[in-house]
Amino acid sequence: MRKIALITGATSGIGKATAEILAQNGYNLILTGRRMELLTDLSSSIQKQTEAKVHLLNFDVRDLQATEKALNSIPTEWSDISVLINNAGLAVGLNPVHEGVVDDWERMIDTNVKGLLYVSKIISPQMVAKQAGHIINISSIAGHEYYPNGAAYCGTKHAVKAITKAMRMELLPYGIKVSAISPGMVDTEFSLVRFKGDKIKADNVYQGLTPLYAQDIAESILFMVNRPLHVNIEELIIMPTDQASARDYRRR
Ligand code: NDP
Ligand code: 8X3
Numbered sequence: 001m002r003k004i005a006l007i008t009g010a011t012s013g014i015g016k017a018t019a020e021i022l023a024q025n026g027y028n029l030i031l032t033g034r035r036m037e038l039l040t041d042l043s044s045s046i047q048k049q050t051e052a053k054v055h056l057l058n059f060d061v062r063d064l065q066a067t068e069k070a071l072n073s074i075p076t077e078w079s080d081i082s083v084l085i086n087n088a089g090l091a092v093g094l095n096p097v098h099e100g101v102v103d104d105w106e107r108m109i110d111t112n113v114k115g116l117l118y119v120s121k122i123i124s125p126q127m128v129a130k131q132a133g134h135i136i137n138i139s140s141i142a143g144h145e146y147y148p149n150g151a152a153y154c155g156t157k158h159a160v161k162a163i164t165k166a167m168r169m170e171l172l173p174y175g176i177k178v179s180a181i182s183p184g185m186v187d188t189e190f191s192l193v194r195f196k197g198d199k200i201k202a203d204n205v206y207q208g209l210t211p212l213y214a215q216d217i218a219e220s221i222l223f224m225v226n227r228p229l230h231v232n233i234e235e236l237i238i239m240p241t242d243q244a245s246a247r248d249y250r251r252r
Contacts, residue, residue: 002052004081005225006030008061008119009088011038013188014138017214018085018221023052025222030078032057032070032088061088061115062107071122080130083225084123086116086160087138091153091194105152112156116163124167127176134177134225137164138217141184141237145246157182161235168234177232179224184239184246186212208251209242 005022009015011033019029023046033039036058043054055078059070074081089112093104116137127133142150143157161180168178191202205211217238224233242250 002026002028003083004028004030004078005083005085006032006081006123007085007087008032008115010042011035013190014183014186014214014217015085015087016042017218018087019054020046021215021218021222022083022225023050023054025226027083028053028055028078030055030057030074030081032059032061034058034060061119062110064114064118067115067118068122071119079126081123081126082133084120084127084133084135085138085221086119086135088115088119089138089156091142091150091190092196093152094149094194096149097151100152108152108156112153113159113163116160120163120167124171124176128171128174131174132176134179135167135171136221136224137178137180139164139180139182139235141182141239141246143180143182144237147246150246164235168232179233180235181217181220181224182235182237183212183217184243185209185249186214186217188214209249210240211242212238212240 005027007015007019010019010031019031019042023029029052031039031054039056043056046052046054057070059066061067092107093101095101120135137160139160140157142154143161146154164178164180171178187206191205195201220236220238227233
């Protein structure tokens with residue numbers, strides 16, 4: 001029987017690639033995001049290419065009421081969620097704090113930290129009740145390192161790392177796995193969002209090197225969820241071969 005995975009932020013990038021790979025590997029999917037037309041397209045293409053069933057939820061993870069309403073509307077036949085992937089997230093802006101844009105900070109903190117907590121609070125009680133489940137949080141190399149102009153984003157991803165470890169301790173008595181993946185540079189819509197739609201700046205990020213692709217992270221998530229019951233991968237740090245730290249690249 002197919003298990004159920006819930007993926008936040010499945011309209012593009014890592015979330016979308018993870019939806020596709022989990023559908024090919026025995027999961028039915030609850031997919032969430034704000035751009036409903038992209039969710040609908042993804043759902044159609046997954047259901048054409050695989051046996052997976054897909055349930056869509058259209059909400060903004062920053063909005064607690066909308067998040068509660070959407071997640072509490074999950075029909076009973078979809079409620080036995082085995083895997084939660086807290087992927088929805090973003091970086092906005094690249095400024096020092098002394099020139100910071102408060103709205104950018106709020107978007108990052110509200111999405112990457114508070115949104116992840118909201119979704120986890122609503123979904124994890126049913127995992128506690130059945131004493132099973134796996135929560136995977138998408139953190140970042142920015143959750144391990146620091147770089148100038150990235151204080152707020154690095155702060156949110158350090159928070160994700162802390163939340164992951166603390167939740168792992170809290171959920172230990174219930175046999176629930178909690179893991180994080182911390183990628184370096186992945187070529188998704190991430191840079192377009194960070195540079196507020198400036199495609200030239202976004203494309204420059206990936207010039208002269210080979211970044212990771214969303215598929216690389218999705219394959220690692222599949223590996224994590226496929227480990228035997230007694231194995232929890234606490235964290236994977238995954239970098240492009242052309243990147244050695246948040247600040248060291250090999251460009252040709
Ligand atoms: P994308 O921009 O391609 O995807 C981000 C996803 O998050 C989209 O599906 C978007 O959906 C969703 N999302 C963003 N804000 C919200 C919100 N407020 N409510 C609901 N959904 C939201 O980027 P990535 O795939 O790269 O990013 C996925 C995760 O990976 C993020 O947490 C990011 O921080 C992390 N990461 C990315 C790296 C990279 O270099 N790309 C490296 C390390 C970590 P929609 O806009 O439709 O709501
Ligand atoms: C995205 C990777 O290095 O741009 O989380 O912060 S980085």
